[in-house]
Amino acid sequence: MLQTTSSITITQPEDWLTAPERFAGEWQGAARGAQICVIANLVEKVGAGVGLHRHPYAETFVVRKGRVSLMIGDETMEGREGQIFVVPAGVPHGFKNAGPGPLEMIDIHESGKFITEWLD
Template sequence: MNDPGEAEALRDGGSTVPRVVHVSELRRPDSRTARFEGRAHGSGISFFLVDADPGHGPGLHRHPYSETWVVLEGQATITIDGHDLVAEADDCAVVPAGLWHSFVNSGSGALRMICIHASDVMVQEGFPPP
């Protein structure tokens, strides 16, 4: 594409103009956590950008694909198949597909974490997503 005005990405037989997705567009009105489902944006992954207070987090659930967590700030206790792991800022953890898991903010301040789903749409059994 020689002309910057032609900066279009071909996808699914059509075209879309690349754009920045603002986190405010991904939050429900009653939550600080943002939900990004990749399919709607031409991405092969989905994620939650978690912003949770101490004691908060989803209950037990599972997915038919792996999920990777990256802790940006705070502390999370992650339960995977009955095993508790404590992750802090700059730590990562992975749960394989099909295992029951949950996490809770086990620190004294805010938990900021990215929960990356290896799927362009979120599929979940158990606790409803935040």
């Protein structure tokens, strides 16, 4: 249930996390007064991930746990726990779990709603 206290909006975990016990889900901020969207990613299978796509706004990836193989434009780079990557608007990107264990990332979209062009 969406809760508002004075000018603060609170979204409960059950309202956006599809798997609260695994911290995975999507949240679009526009309906809640925010100009960002958030994805909590949990990719357990090594080699699995998200194919190439782009957005008309920047996207920031925060690697919480594990290792990620990021495809950004013509480059592929590996990221690790604690690193933050910012992909500029319009640049094709995707990612895969680089293993050996699960990958946890928080993806922050600089838009109140998701706008994605899938390229794969």
